[in-house]
Amino acid sequence: MPEFLQHLANAVILGGTYALLGIGLTLIFGIMRVVNFTHGELYTFGAYMAFMLAGMFGLNFFASLALAATLGMALGALIEFALLRPLKGADIDTTMLVMIGAGIAMQAGEQLMWGGVAKSVPNPFPTEPVVLGPVSVGPIRLFVLAVAVVLLVVFYLLLNRTKLGIAMRATFQDPDTAALMGVNNGLMYTLTFAIGSGLAAVAGALLGPIFVVTPTMGDLVALKAFAIVILGGLGNIPGATIGGFVLALAEEFGAGYLSSGYRDAMGFLLIIAVLLVRPQGLFAAKERIG
Amino acid sequence: MVLTTPGCALGAALVILGAGAAFAQDTIRIGVNEPLTGAVAANGNYVANGARVAEETINAEGGVLGQKIELIIEDNKSNPKETVSAAEKLIVRDKVPVLMGAWSSTFTLSVMPKLMEYSVPMVVETSSSTKITTSGNPWVFRIAPTSAMEAKSFAEKLSQFDPPIKKADFLAVNNDFGRGSAEEFRKMLESKGVKIGATEYMAPEATDLSAQLAGIKQSGGDTLFVTTGVEQITLVLRQAAELRLPHRIITNGGSSSPDQLIAQAGDAANNNYFTLFFAPWFPEKATNPEVAKAFVDAWNKKGYDFAGLTEGYRGYDGIRTIAEAIRIAGKAEPQAIRDALWKVKLKGVNGDIAFVKQGPAGKESGQNEANVYIVQIKNGKVTMP
Numbered sequence: 146m147p148e149f150l151q152h153l154a155n156a157v158i159l160g161g162t163y164a165l166l167g168i169g170l171t172l173i174f175g176i177m178r179v180v181n182f183t184h185g186e187l188y189t190f191g192a193y194m195a196f197m198l199a200g201m202f203g204l205n206f207f208a209s210l211a212l213a214a215t216l217g218m219a220l221g222a223l224i225e226f227a228l229l230r231p232l233k234g235a236d237i238d239t240t241m242l243v244m245i246g247a248g249i250a251m252q253a254g255e256q257l258m259w260g261g262v263a264k265s266v267p268n269p270f271p272t273e274p275v276v277l278g279p280v281s282v283g284p285i286r287l288f289v290l291a292v293a294v295v296l297l298v299v300f301y302l303l304l305n306r307t308k309l310g311i312a313m314r315a316t317f318q319d320p321d322t323a324a325l326m327g328v329n330n331g332l333m334y335t336l337t338f339a340i341g342s343g344l345a346a347v348a349g350a351l352l353g354p355i356f357v358v359t360p361t362m363g364d365l366v367a368l369k370a371f372a373i374v375i376l377g378g379l380g381n382i383p384g385a386t387i388g389g390f391v392l393a394l395a396e397e398f399g400a401g402y403l404s405s406g407y408r409d410a411m412g413f414l415l416i417i418a419v420l421l422v423r424p425q426g427l428f429a430a431k432e433r434i435g
Numbered sequence: 436m437v438l439t440t441p442g443c444a445l446g447a448a449l450v451i452l453g454a455g456a457a458f459a460q461d462t463i464r465i466g467v468n469e470p471l472t473g474a475v476a477a478n479g480n481y482v483a484n485g486a487r488v489a490e491e492t493i494n495a496e497g498g499v500l501g502q503k504i505e506l507i508i509e510d511n512k513s514n515p516k517e518t519v520s521a522a523e524k525l526i527v528r529d530k531v532p533v534l535m536g537a538w539s540s541t542f543t544l545s546v547m548p549k550l551m552e553y554s555v556p557m558v559v560e561t562s563s564s565t566k567i568t569t570s571g572n573p574w575v576f577r578i579a580p581t582s583a584m585e586a587k588s589f590a591e592k593l594s595q596f597d598p599p600i601k602k603a604d605f606l607a608v609n610n611d612f613g614r615g616s617a618e619e620f621r622k623m624l625e626s627k628g629v630k631i632g633a634t635e636y637m638a639p640e641a642t643d644l645s646a647q648l649a650g651i652k653q654s655g656g657d658t659l660f661v662t663t664g665v666e667q668i669t670l671v672l673r674q675a676a677e678l679r680l681p682h683r684i685i686t687n688g689g690s691s692s693p694d695q696l697i698a699q700a701g702d703a704a705n706n707n708y709f710t711l712f713f714a715p716w717f718p719e720k721a722t723n724p725e726v727a728k729a730f731v732d733a734w735n736k737k738g739y740d741f742a743g744l745t746e747g748y749r750g751y752d753g754i755r756t757i758a759e760a761i762r763i764a765g766k767a768e769p770q771a772i773r774d775a776l777w778k779v780k781l782k783g784v785n786g787d788i789a790f791v792k793q794g795p796a797g798k799e800s801g802q803n804e805a806n807v808y809i810v811q812i813k814n815g816k817v818t819m820p
Contacts, residue, residue, distance in 0.1 A: 155645040261476030265699040283677035400646035406609035406636030
């Protein structure tokens with residue numbers, strides 16, 4: 146039982162970060178329908194920015210976090226403006242290839258700039274764990290979970306309750322009608338991509354002090370983000386959130402009780418099983434067809 | 436996957452460009468195949484730096500056979516497939532007569548068939564899987580200790596632990612290195628009457644190890660043996676502290692770079708033990724103190740990170756072993772270097788380097804009897820208990 150509770154706590158905390166990655170990608174992949182291979186690199190970018198600002202320049206961690214998110218958004222906007230905008234109307238294969246190339250170039254750039262040796266972001270919290278009965282958790286992980294929950298709620302509300310959210314969704318559902326209603330389509334494309342990228346960067350910056358920062362850290366993360374988005378149903382923020390938690394639970398309990406060496410396989414096996422039964426994902430957005 | 440096709444095209448272009456270079460060879464080339472990027476990049480870079488130090492010191496002393504040596508260092512990207520491509524590039528395009536590599540046991544095992552195919556010897560500077568020197572590959576010469584040797588050396592120091600080790604758990608990287616090491620240490624500890632609790636594995640890229648550690652916490656053991664590279668050891672130490680794991684942690688395999696752990700894991704590194712094959716804080720305790728001292732000085736002069744010395748010595752000893760073999764062979768040809776490797780008697784940083792035969796008769800591999808040291812981190816400082 147104590148072991149079970151610890152696994153559950155681990156899964157909830159890990160699920161928070163997975164959900165954060167999922168909602169960033171669900172905006173871009175789910176709503177914009179851009180198969181975004183730079184998502185993992187934006188996550189890496191955020192982590193390196195946190196390392197640079199907090200680790201090298203000695204800036205306050207929380208300020209670094211906000212700055213890393215802003216820089217991530219700016220980089221996202223740049224990618225949208227320089228790469229995706231000229232490809233408007235191109236088929237999905239072309240866009241996908243360009244994004245694969247951009248992802249590889251970004252990883253190589255990180256490699257060139259920072260070298261292959263892992264970097265460490267200073268942890269702003271005490272390392273002494275918070276202990277609740279049999280469960281023990283590092284304070285930084287609780288902070289990450291709290292930030293993830295706040296961001297999840299904020300972006301759910303943004304997309305569903307604000308004029309901006311409606312304009313964003315309208316643009317991707319029917320650009321012509323949206324334009325007729327006075328929506329600036331180009332701005333919406335850039336903004337959505339920037340917000341999704343900013344979320345990836347903030348996830349990387351948040352996890353920087355927990356894990357170590359390396360140029361290839363985004364590879365597995367990007368794969369998992371895609372899995373979470375597909376599992377939850379494309380373009381669905383609650384779906385991506387729940388998908389994140391489901392994946393974390395599968396990994397944690399699969400590793401804890403079945404086989405720890407194949408931890409990452411457990412999550413993907415579950416996703417295959419879910420997609421066999423529900424090809425549209427757990428919570429497909431109602432307004433989408435196919 | 437995506438990278439392969441452009442990679443091939445580039446490779447082909449390089450082969451054409453390289454054809455001219457092979458004629459004007461006035462240096463002796465040595466191929467180095469290390470993970471400079473990817474999951475175990477820190478270790479690979481340290482080894483490559485050690486190799487560079489050896490290159491410089493050997494050339495400063497006049498080189499070998501009147502020629503300078505020249506390292507050609509290739510990145511195997513922490514990936515067994517890329518390791519094979521890197522070796523093939525070094526052998527076919529750069530025409531190196533001898534290789535050093537490839538850090539991880541998995542990478543080394545993946546490249547071994549190519550050594551047979553092209554008849555080129557390789558000095559293995561790091562990998563510890565027993566299989567490497569027992570599978571009948573006569574082109575492999577290993578200076579690093581096998582997991583079995585490391586376990587045997589550890590057994591002699593078992594009585595030093597106070598409180599004694601009564602029940603041990605294992606957390607190992609899920610590859611030839613981790614599985615091999617956990618197996619050898621389990622056998623050794625059982626023979627000494629130590630109980631074995633949980634054995635957990637982690638993927639080489641895994642960053643969240645909380646599930647494994649939660650299982651280990653429940654086993655009731657007093658000591659956790661961890662086998663992996665420095666990046667993952669950092670994560671294990673941090674996450675073990677977060678989970679309040681009561682275990683004493685001992686890492687084996689020698690690739691823990693304790694100074695990097697002090698810098699990156701902080702307090703979580705304290706009171707744990709690390710097996711090493713070179714302890715640069717105490718060069719006077721090495722078998723050949725003057726060799727160890729010279730290496731540390733040369734390393735520091737290059738301005739390399741002190742934390743890398745524990746791993747960097749491997750590259751230094753490896754390249755010096757190869758240079759000595761070339762000197763004995765009298766020519767830089769693969770077959771002659773292989774025959775000469777059997778005759779090498781060299782004072783290395785780790786200890787005296789000489790190869791004994793291992794594996795099936797007629798196609799033995801060379802294995803060096805290497806030394807093992809155990810250090811402890813106490814109050815953020817490395818000590819030798």
